[in-house]
Amino acid sequence: MHARAFALLIAAAMARAQPGYPPPRDAAGKPDLSGIWQVMNTADWNLEGHAASAGNLPQLGAIGAIPPGESVVEGGTIPYLAEAAARRKQNFANRWTADPEIKCYLPGVPRATYLPYPFQIVQSQKTILFSYEYAGAARIVNMDSNKQAPIDSWMGWSNGHWEGDTLVIDVTGLNDKTWFDRAGNFHSAALRVTERYPPRGAGMLNYEATIDDPQTFSRPWKIRMILYRHEEENARLLEFKCVEFVEELLYGHLRKKTGGKP
Amino acid sequence: MNVWRALIAAIVLSAAAWPQPAALPRTPHGDPNLEGIWTSASVVPLERPAELNGQEFYTPAEAAENAKRVLGISSWERLGAQAREHYNMSQYGLDLSQVKVASTLRTSLIVGPEGRVPPFTAEARQRLAERAARNRGHQFDGPENRPLQEQCLMYSTEGPPMLPSAYNSNLQIVQDARHVAIVQEMIHSTRVIPTDNSPHLAPEIRQWAGDSRGRWEGDTLVVDTTNFTDRTAFRGSTEHLHLIERFTRVDADTILYEFTAEDPHTWTRPWTAQITLARIEGPIFEFACHEGNLGIANTLSGARAAEKAAAEAARKESK
Numbered sequence: 211m212h213a214r215a216f217a218l219l220i221a222a223a224m225a226r227a228q229p230g231y232p233p234p235r236d237a238a239g240k241p242d243l244s245g246i247w248q249v250m251n252t253a254d255w256n257l258e259g260h261a262a263s264a265g266n267l268p269q270l271g272a273i274g275a276i277p278p279g280e281s282v283v284e285g286g287t288i289p290y291l292a293e294a295a296a297r298r299k300q301n302f303a304n305r306w307t308a309d310p311e312i313k314c315y316l317p318g319v320p321r322a323t324y325l326p327y328p329f330q331i332v333q334s335q336k337t338i339l340f341s342y343e344y345a346g347a348a349r350i351v352n353m354d355s356n357k358q359a360p361i362d363s364w365m366g367w368s369n370g371h372w373e374g375d376t377l378v379i380d381v382t383g384l385n386d387k388t389w390f391d392r393a394g395n396f397h398s399a400a401l402r403v404t405e406r407y408p409p410r411g412a413g414m415l416n417y418e419a420t421i422d423d424p425q426t427f428s429r430p431w432k433i434r435m436i437l438y439r440h441e442e443e444n445a446r447l448l449e450f451k452c453v454e455f456v457e458e459l460l461y462g463h464l465r466k467k468t469g470g471k472p
Numbered sequence: 473m474n475v476w477r478a479l480i481a482a483i484v485l486s487a488a489a490w491p492q493p494a495a496l497p498r499t500p501h502g503d504p505n506l507e508g509i510w511t512s513a514s515v516v517p518l519e520r521p522a523e524l525n526g527q528e529f530y531t532p533a534e535a536a537e538n539a540k541r542v543l544g545i546s547s548w549e550r551l552g553a554q555a556r557e558h559y560n561m562s563q564y565g566l567d568l569s570q571v572k573v574a575s576t577l578r579t580s581l582i583v584g585p586e587g588r589v590p591p592f593t594a595e596a597r598q599r600l601a602e603r604a605a606r607n608r609g610h611q612f613d614g615p616e617n618r619p620l621q622e623q624c625l626m627y628s629t630e631g632p633p634m635l636p637s638a639y640n641s642n643l644q645i646v647q648d649a650r651h652v653a654i655v656q657e658m659i660h661s662t663r664v665i666p667t668d669n670s671p672h673l674a675p676e677i678r679q680w681a682g683d684s685r686g687r688w689e690g691d692t693l694v695v696d697t698t699n700f701t702d703r704t705a706f707r708g709s710t711e712h713l714h715l716i717e718r719f720t721r722v723d724a725d726t727i728l729y730e731f732t733a734e735d736p737h738t739w740t741r742p743w744t745a746q747i748t749l750a751r752i753e754g755p756i757f758e759f760a761c762h763e764g765n766l767g768i769a770n771t772l773s774g775a776r777a778a779e780k781a782a783a784e785a786a787r788k789e790s791k
Binding site for chain 2: 214236237238244314315316323328332333334335336338339341345346347348357360361364365387442444446447448449451453454457460461462464465466468
C-alpha cells in the first residue's frame, strides 16, 4: 500500500517539469520552443481511454485497426451535459463519414496538437507561429496585442502571453464544425480553449488544454500530454495537402460517367 | 527608348541603390527583420502590355497616372462578364482600390527589355499542346480536370513564386534564429524556410510548393526552391522548375521581392520579376478554401445537368 502511494507520488512528480531543468532560451530570455513537435499517443483516435478495435475497412486488416490508448482527459471522462452526451453517441455511430478529418477539413484547437502529424513552432517576440503539417493549417499567436477574434474560424484566434516559463495561449473565435477526435467528441461555438506549454525536459514540452464550453459540458475540463521534439538531422515539415486525397470521396458522385449506361 | 529615363529608374529601383535609412530593422539575431504583414498588390501586370514595348519604366507622372487608371476601375468592371456570378468585392478590402499598393515605376513585373515570359522551348510547345488536346472536351469531367485554384489546391499568390492576385494578396512573415516563415492568406499555406543553407529534400520527394531552402547574402534573404511536382505547372513548367527568390527590406514599409524562374524543359531562357511588398495593418484572416468549396461541386453538378438536358433534347428531336 505504502509502495503504491509512493509510486503515485513519483508519477505525479514526473508529470511536472524536471526540477532544475534549464530550457534553452530565446533572445528575450523566454524558453525557446522553436522546433518540430509531435505527440506519441492515440488521442486523435479517442481522447478517452479505448481498447484496440477493428477499423472500418476489413481489407486493410491490421493497418486499418484502431490502436489502444489510455485517456488523456483529467479524471478519465469528458463531463458532457445530457443532451450533448446523446449527440456524442450519435457522432460516434456516424464517425466514419462525419469526422471532419476524413474530409481534410482544418482540425481546430486543440485537435491540431495531437493529430498524427508533426507541427513546427517558429518563435519570435511579437508573434509565435504554429505551422501544422496536416492540411497546411496554421495559427498566428499574437504576443504583443490581445485583439478580439474578428470572426469565428476553424483554427480560431490565438492571443498568447508568458507566465514565468510557460507559454499560455487563449483561443477564442472557434467555429462549431470541428471535432476533438475520430470518436465524435465535439463542442459548440461557445468553446474557449486555454493552452499551456511548460518546458518539461530536454526536447520535451508538457501540453495542457482547458476546455470551457458551457453549452456542451457541465464544467471546464483538461487534457494533458507530452510533446516530443523531432531531433533527426534536417527534420522538417513535409507537405500534406490532403485535398487531392478526398476529391473522390467528396465529388466522385458528380464525376462524368464514362462507359456503361448512365 | 529613352535611355536617360531608364537609367534614372534603374538607379531608383535597384535594391542596392535604394535610399538606405540609417538602420534597417534587425532581429535580435542580427538578421534583417522581414517580419510583419505585407501585400503584393500591384497596379502593373506580370507581362508588359504591347503598347509599352521596349519601355521598362514609367516616369513618376506616368506611373501615377497608371495607378489612378487601374485603381479607378471598380471590381465589377474588372470582373466584366463574371461580375453577375461573383461575390461582392466592395467590402473587406477585396477591391484593389481599398488596398495599399507599393509604388513602382515598372511597366511590368517582369524585368528586362521585353518584360514578357520568354518563348517556350519546342519540347514545351509540344507538351502543352498535347496536354490541351487531352483535356479538350473534358474540362468538366471531374475535380482533377478543374484548375488548381478551383480545387483549393494551390493559388497564384502562394507559389512559390508568389504573384499578386486580383484580391487578398496578403502574407505574414515570422522569423526565428534559423527560419523565415511565410504565411499566405489565400488559400492558406505556410512555408517554413530554413536559413541554414541545408540541403534540399531527396529527389523522390516532390511537393506542390517544392522544397525551399534559404540563406542570407548580405542583407538579402535568398531562397532556392526545387522538388516541384510535374503537376504544379507554374506557367507551363515541369518538375525541373528551379526558382530563386530574393527578399530585401528596403525601408520600413517596403520589401523588394524578386524571383528568377528557370526550367530548360519549358523556357528558352531564365526570367526574372520584381514585386514590391507594402506593409499593411492586417490581420491575416483564415482562408478555409476547401472547407467552403461549393464552387467545384456546383460546377460539376451543373455540367452533369447540362449533359442530361442535352441528351433529353436529342432524344426528343429523334422522336
